[in-house]
Amino acid sequence: MRVAMIGTGYVGLVSGACFADFGHVVTCIDKDPHKIERLTRGEIPIFEPGLDDLVARNVRGGRLFFTLDGAQAVREADAVFIAVGTPTRRGDGHADLSYVYAAAEEIAALISDFTVVVTKSTVPVGTGDQVEAIIKRTNPNAQFAVVSNPEFLREGAAIEDFKRPDRVVVGSDDERAQAVMRELYRPLSLNETPIVFTGRRTSELIKYAANAFLAMKITFINEMADLCEKAGADVQQVAKGIGLDKRIGAKFLNAGPGYGGSCFPKDTIALVRTANDYGAPTRLIETTVAVNEARKKAMAQKVADAIGSNDLRGKTIGVLGVTFKPNTDDMRDAPSLDILPALQTMGAKIQGFDPEGGHEAERLLPGVAFKTGPYEAAEGADVLLIITEWDQFRALDLDRLKILMNAPVVVDLRNIYKPAEMVRHGFTYTSIGRG
Numbered sequence: 001m002r003v004a005m006i007g008t009g010y011v012g013l014v015s016g017a018c019f020a021d022f023g024h025v026v027t028c029i030d031k032d033p034h035k036i037e038r039l040t041r042g043e044i045p046i047f048e049p050g051l052d053d054l055v056a057r058n059v060r061g062g063r064l065f066f067t068l069d070g071a072q073a074v075r076e077a078d079a080v081f082i083a084v085g086t087p088t089r090r091g092d093g094h095a096d097l098s099y100v101y102a103a104a105e106e107i108a109a110l111i112s113d114f115t116v117v118v119t120k121s122t123v124p125v126g127t128g129d130q131v132e133a134i135i136k137r138t139n140p141n142a143q144f145a146v147v148s149n150p151e152f153l154r155e156g157a158a159i160e161d162f163k164r165p166d167r168v169v170v171g172s173d174d175e176r177a178q179a180v181m182r183e184l185y186r187p188l189s190l191n192e193t194p195i196v197f198t199g200r201r202t203s204e205l206i207k208y209a210a211n212a213f214l215a216m217k218i219t220f221i222n223e224m225a226d227l228c229e230k231a232g233a234d235v236q237q238v239a240k241g242i243g244l245d246k247r248i249g250a251k252f253l254n255a256g257p258g259y260g261g262s263c264f265p266k267d268t269i270a271l272v273r274t275a276n277d278y279g280a281p282t283r284l285i286e287t288t289v290a291v292n293e294a295r296k297k298a299m300a301q302k303v304a305d306a307i308g309s310n311d312l313r314g315k316t317i318g319v320l321g322v323t324f325k326p327n328t329d330d331m332r333d334a335p336s337l338d339i340l341p342a343l344q345t346m347g348a349k350i351q352g353f354d355p356e357g358g359h360e361a362e363r364l365l366p367g368v369a370f371k372t373g374p375y376e377a378a379e380g381a382d383v384l385l386i387i388t389e390w391d392q393f394r395a396l397d398l399d400r401l402k403i404l405m406n407a408p409v410v411v412d413l414r415n416i417y418k419p420a421e422m423v424r425h426g427f428t429y430t431s432i433g434r435g
Contacts, residue, residue: 001183003027004070004077006103008035010046010158010262010330011120011151012083017051018162020058022187027077029070039066047329047356050159074110079180081149082107082131083120088266095124095270104131108138116180118147122207122267124274128171128200145177148200150207155261156327167194171203208274211267216288217252218259222295225255225433235433236415255433257387257413258295260324260333265292296335299413300342306411306430307383312348316406318381319352320374321388322361329356331364335413336387340365353377355390379404389414398425 001024005016008030020026030036035045042059044052058064067073074080084099100121107117117135119128132146148171153161168188170181178197185195198206225235235255243250259265268289275282303317304310324334331337334357340350344367351369354361358370371377374393378384378401386393394416402408408427410417415431422429 001025001078001180002073002076003184004029004073004080005083005120006030006070006081006107007083007085007099007121008032008039008045008066009083009085010048010155011153012081013039013044013046013055014048014051014153014158014162015081015083015120015151017054017058017064018159019184020061020064021054021163022184023063024184025063025065026058027065027067027070027073029067029073031068033068036066036068047327048158049156049327054159071110074107074115075112077115079116079118079184080107080111081118081120086121086123086266086270088269093269093273095122095266097123097127097130100127100131101134104134105138108135108142111135111139111142111144114143114145114176116145116147116177118149118181119204120149120151122150122211122263122270123148123204124208124270125201125204125278127204145172145174146200147172147174147177147181148203149181150203152207152210155330156325163188164191165193167196169196169198169203169206171198171200173199208267208271211263212271212282212285212288214252215259215264215268215292216284218254218256218264219288219291219295221253221255222258222432223291228433229435232435233433234435238433255415257299257335257339257432258292260296260335260337262330262332265289265333296338297342299335299339300346302413302430303339303343303383303385303411304346306409306428310346312343312346315347315382316349316351316380317343318378318384318405319350319368320354320377320384320386320393321357321390322352322354322365323357323388326388326390327356329360331357331360334388336361337364339385339387340368344368351377351381354388355392357388375400375404381405382407383409383411386410386412386414386416389416398422398427402426 003019003024003026005012005028008028016026016028082103086095089096128146128148168185228235239253242248243253272286322336353371353374410427410429412431
């Protein structure tokens with residue numbers, strides 16, 4: 001089948017490359033000439049494990065193309081995917097749908113034969129109705145169906161999630177559109193992947209409900225971690241004890257500094273705003289958002305307490321990891337963006353290292369000196385702060401660290417190390433939820 005993918009951001013690029021790897025012919029379209037130029041040269045603008053090889057293989061195979069002018073690709077496409085950004089709108093917290101609507105207008109002017117227009121972007125309930133109205137208004141003779149097909153890709157594991165998903169959700173009552181979507185995802189039948197067909201509005205809500213539930217689960221275990229610290233319990237054992245219950249499950253029960261990233265923060269806020277508009281407020285999600293924001297800000301105090309003073313003038317803090325999670329260079333709503341400026345306000349000098357996020361972090365975290373490795377970040381530090389659990393931080397040479405640091409103090413916001421091991425190596429060690 002022929003696919004046009006509008007948008008070469010995280011979702012569009014991964015989805016386009018994976019569809020091409022299934023054997024479809026995919027053209028990825030973007031208005032950013034610099035991005036298209038880089039992709040044409042084989043340079044991937046984001047860090048996602050395995051994506052560079054996947055793109056290169058399908059470009060060589062003649063199944064994946066990149067262009068600024070997607071008119072021909074849209075005209076010839078069986079399915080046109082809208083995979084543009086839907087950031088939080090300034091002022092009211094709603095999702096900014098201007099890019100989605102602009103894409104719908106452009107598509108409308110180009111389609112003639114029956115075309116399935118698919119919203120892959122995360123959009124609030126009712127957006128598909130608006131996209132359909134825009135296309136009908138712009139091109140009354142267009143033959144088309146608008147489908148919701150939300151993505152459930154985890155950054156750092158996106159290719160695996162696309163090719164071996166728990167489910168594929170398709171929101172459409174149009175039989176022709178359903179047939180096209182079945183054919184697009186037919187390669188997944190080998191893995192017996194469930195394809196869940198729903199109404200379009202239901203599909204749109206499934207995406208928000210899933211992200212909100214996972215954000216709530218993270219926030220729940222973080223509150224349990226606070227209780228564990230006060231009560232002398234171990235949050236990791238609590239998480240294991242409840243996670244073995246099949247009704248709860250073990251995933252997303254790792255206590256830490258709060259959730260961040262490109263999805264959970266904006267999607268929870270957007271769901272709250274949408275629910276309020278419909279007169280059905282989501283109090284649990286409202287509280288989740290508020291508790292998570294407060295938690296990220298409170299982490300700086302945890303570091304100050306480990307040092308023993310809120311006056312951090314003359315103190316150097318070494319930081320390991322600044323991206324919101326490992327295996328990505330994404331800095332969007334990363335906890336580090338709250339924690340490090342707060343520490344700077346207390347007077348601390350900060351030096352850090354991140355395997356992939358350093359370049360973007362230098363722009364977002366002025367005044368932080370980024371080093372070439374974890375030991376360089378720890379050198380001369382009065383405390384070492386672990387924010388992101390990259391694999392290369394999990395087995396550091398503790399004896400070497402102790403020699404390099406000005407004081408053997410570690411604040412581990414991801415519980416990478418065992419308290420007894422750190423004490424045995426002579427460190428003062430603070431972690432999350434282990435009283």
